Amino acid sequence: MTQRTLHLFEGDEDPPCDDTRGGDPASTPVASSGRPRRRARSASPATTTAPSQQAAPPVKRRDRTTIVRAVPPPVANATPTLEPDSASSQEGNLPGPAELPILSVTELTALIDGVLRTDFSAVAVRGELSRISRAQSGHLYFRIKDDFAVIDAVIWRSTAARLPFDLTEGLEVEARGGLEVYAPRGSYQLVLTAIEPRGVGALDLAYRQRLARFQAEGLFDPARKRSRPAFPMRIVVVTSPVGAAVRDILQILGRRWPLAEVIVVPTVVQGAEAAPQIAQALLMADRLLRPDVMIVGRGGGSVEDLWAFNEEVVVRAIAACEHMVISAVGHEVDFTLADLVADQRAATPSEAAELCAPLAEKLREALVATRTRLDRALARRLHEASARLALARSGLERAGRALILQTRNRVERLADRLDRAMRADLLRRRATLRALAGRLDALSPLAILARGYSLTLLEDDSATCGPPQRPLVVRDATCLKPGDRLRTRLAQGMVLSRVEAVEAGDEPNKEHAVTSCNT
Known part of the structure; x- marks a missing residue:
């Protein structure tokens, strides 16, 4: 049988790259039926060859061309494979068209995919990332290139979720994976299982990227930091329940501040499941336990051991807590993102316990000294x-x-002024009284009596000149009748008499008589 050689060139031109292409671990580039399939080693069972006809290893050439040699099986109408170059082919004696098997595109693609999966199942490549895109399914599509070539690459969702750092344009990386054919485009791609940045560790790069992102968001702003309460009565410790850190914390808190209630919230602090558990424990304790202060941390370890405290979910959980959080991760030289976002950083878990709890003995001594100073101050003030x-x-x-x-x-x-004023007023009143008395005396009937006249009054109601209501002054004798009692007022004394007889004088004026009797 005539032997043929299939040359697979890594061309200098950039092959087309479609970031929207599909694909996942369950899909396969090609199958004998023409539909995509993940793991197809040959086009059909008829392509199985004898042991002496198995594919030879690829040969590397100076022009970056890979030659894959394979020998097709002696089966009629079966998809042929390729075998190493024969002497005739080296001499330029190529077979005619009738001697070449006719392959469909699917069969040829399946043959190429089988060769790539066999001979390039595990490769390592270095280069620069470009055209990075993340599909809605979570898969990462990008290109790895250098100065002369470019190759498409993909990281499936399950692997991408475990990447500690973000893929960025222009990042120099070293990647490991295997080659596969993407049948719908007729191109090949690297399916990566691991990728690391060149010149810097993956965790170091992830730390720097997250540090820059959180700092830009203001999570490390000192204005967000809460002050530590002077006398916390409820302290929550989020750490491993079996580590040395929790024992040190409990011992120090019990010795320094036995009045506080200490609650340990157990969680895993190392491994892939540590970060979500730490975040959940922090948020639960902050919301339900309402502590005065929380301590989150663990003992020392390697960067990988402490990495859970650099995870985004833990950093954001600390930032979301309403109560003060003290971060105590590792030793003095260990710095994590949790230390930067927490309200206060402690170099060790033991220092965290000392920071949040006052020393009771020193507090007692301080109280005694304060009382003494207060007594002295009160005595001095008194x-x-x-x-x-x-x-x-x-x-x-x-x-x-x-x-x-x-x-x-x-x-x-x-009083002197009042006395003088009253005396002057009294003198004025006396003078006025004398003047009024003189005028009154001049008009008084008593003064007339003193000149020899008398005043006669009728004693009873026997008078005929109207009803007597009071003693009447007798001005007319005709108003009297015998038997009337009279009272005569003299200048000195009174004279009582009785009318014996009435002698009429001149005819009186009747009007005057009536008036006199009624007066």
Whole structure:
């Protein structure tokens, strides 16, 4: 049988790359039926060859061309394989068209895929990342290139989720994986199982990327930091329940501040499952336990051992806590992102316990010293107040005596003025009274009586000149009748008499008589 050689060239031109192409670990590039399939070693069972006809290893050439040699099986109408170059082919004696088997595109692609999966199942490549895209399914598609060539690459979702760092344009990487054919495009691609940045560790790069991102978001802003309570009564410790760190914390808290209630929230602090468990424990303790302060951390270890405290889920959980968080991860030289976002960093778990809990003995001594100073201050203040009170009393007494003397003098002056005013008023009133009395005496009937006249009054109601309501002044004799009792007022004394007879005089004026009787 004529032997043929299939040359697979790594061309200098960039092959087309479609970031929207599909593919996942369950899919396969080609199958004998023409539909995609993940693991197809040959086009059909008829392509199985004898032991002496198995594919030879690829040969590397200076022009970066890989030659794959394979021998097709002696089966009629079967998909042929290729065998090593024969002497005739080296001499340029190529077979005619009738001697070449006719392959469909699917069969040829399956043959190429089988060769690639067999001879390039595990390769390592270095280069620069470009055209990075993440599909909605979670798969990562990108290119790895150098100055002369480029190759498509893919990282399936399950592997991409475990990457500690972000893929960025221009990042120099070293990648490991295997070659596969992407049948719908007729191109090959690297399916990567591991990728690391060149010149820097993957964890170091991830740390730097996350540090820059969180710093840009303001998670490390000092204004966000909460102050530590002076006397915390409830302390929550989020750490491993079996490590040395929790024993040190409990021992120190029990010795320094036995009044506090200490609650340990157990969690895994190392491994792939540590980060989500730490974040869940922090948020649960912050929301349900309402502590005064929380300590989160673990003992020392390698960078990989402490990496859970650099994970984004832990950093954001600490930032979301409403109560103060003290980060105590590793030793003095260990720095994690949890230390930067926490309200306070402690170099070790033991230092965290000392930071959040005051020393009870020193506090007791401080209280005694404070009480002594307070007693002295109170005694000094009392003495000063007593002195001021005595001085104020002395001043008040002097001021009171002066005020009393001043008031007494004023009262005396007012009394003297009042006495003089009353005397002057009394004299004026006496003078007025004398003048009125003189005028009254001049008009008084008593003064007329003193000149020899008398006043006669009718004693009873026997008069005929109207109803007697009071003693009537007798002005007309006709108003009297015998038997009437009379009272005669003289200048000195009274005379009682009875009418014996009435002598009529001149005819009186009747109007005057009536008036006299009714008066």
